[in-house]
Amino acid sequence: GAVVSQHPSRVICKSGTSVKIECRSLDFQATTMFWYRQFPKQSLMLMATSNEGSKATYEQGVEKDKFLINHASLTLSTLTVTSAHPEDSSFYICSASPGPAGQYFGPGTRLTVT
Amino acid sequence: AQTVTQSQPEMSVQEAETVTLSCTYDTSENNYYLFWYKQPPSRQMILVIRQEAYKQQNATENRFSVNFQKAAKSFSLKISDSQLGDTAMYFCAFMSLNNAGNMLTFGGGTRLMVKP
Numbered sequence: 391g392a393v394v395s396q397h398p399s400r401v402i403c404k405s406g407t408s409v410k411i412e413c414r415s416l417d418f419q420a421t422t423m424f425w426y427r428q429f430p431k432q433s434l435m436l437m438a439t440s441n442e443g444s445k446a447t448y449e450q451g452v453e454k455d456k457f458l459i460n461h462a463s464l465t466l467s468t469l470t471v472t473s474a475h476p477e478d479s480s481f482y483i484c485s486a487s488p489g490p491a492g493q494y495f496g497p498g499t500r501l502t503v504t
Numbered sequence: 505a506q507t508v509t510q511s512q513p514e515m516s517v518q519e520a521e522t523v524t525l526s527c528t529y530d531t532s533e534n535n536y537y538l539f540w541y542k543q544p545p546s547r548q549m550i551l552v553i554r555q556e557a558y559k560q561q562n563a564t565e566n567r568f569s570v571n572f573q574k575a576a577k578s579f580s581l582k583i584s585d586s587q588l589g590d591t592a593m594y595f596c597a598f599m600s601l602n603n604a605g606n607m608l609t610f611g612g613g614t615r616l617m618v619k620p
Contacts, residue, residue, distance in 0.1 A: 392551075422605055423539060428547075433610045441605075482548060489607040490599060492539055495549035 393417055394486050396496030403474055404504055411469045411499045413484030419464035420486035424493060425457070428481045440467045474503040506531045506598050510611035517586045518619050523543045524571075525581045527596030527615050535601040538572065538579045539608070543593040552594070555579065583616075 446459035517523035
């Protein structure tokens with residue numbers, strides 16, 4: 391149980407275009423989902439917390455107009471990187487939480503902006 | 505705010521041996537959970553073990569066990585009979601039960617290499 395899927399696993403896009411990443415909890419409902427960014431050999435950096443039916447809460451320094459988050463249902467959250475630039479290239483990971491039992495993570499998306 | 509510190513950036517262990525990864529945390533709260541997550545080369549984050557702060561008994565999951573010292577704010581992970589598949593980054597994490605959002609605070613990670 392507690393499986394989280396993330397799609398796509400890899401994406402290459404051109405500078406200036408937008409990319410959408412989907413995160414789904416497959417066998418549980420998640421009132422809260424999280425989006426992280428991870429640089430090589432570093433820990434996870436929380437970008438935003440997404441609650442179903444309400445606006446996402448962004449961490450300091452994360453541009454909310456650039457990283458659009460939508461949490462339309464209890465099993466789906468999306469992250470859209472708008473007007474992507476090479477510096478947005480990174481590994482993005484989502485997680486979903488069924489409660490205080492912890493967070494369950496998706497397999498991640500490697501974004502490369504050329 | 506909580507902080508989580510993993511003082512060992514890298515460790516190595518021989519296959520079948522035992523290794524202990526350190527984690528300390530700082531919090532003024534009394535109700536919380538602690539976690540160890542594993543991130544193998546695939547980069548999929550996997551929950552290894554969870555400890556509720558109100559429980560005195562240390563959590564165990566097969567070859568993985570923790571030494572939870574609440575007063576010292578220490579939460580180490582012991583891996584027994586290390587296997588090659590244990591090679592990964594290990595992250596210690598804190599979750600406050602007072603935080604309705606179930607947010608995790610991560611340590612910086614320890615890279616563990618299991619040698620044949």
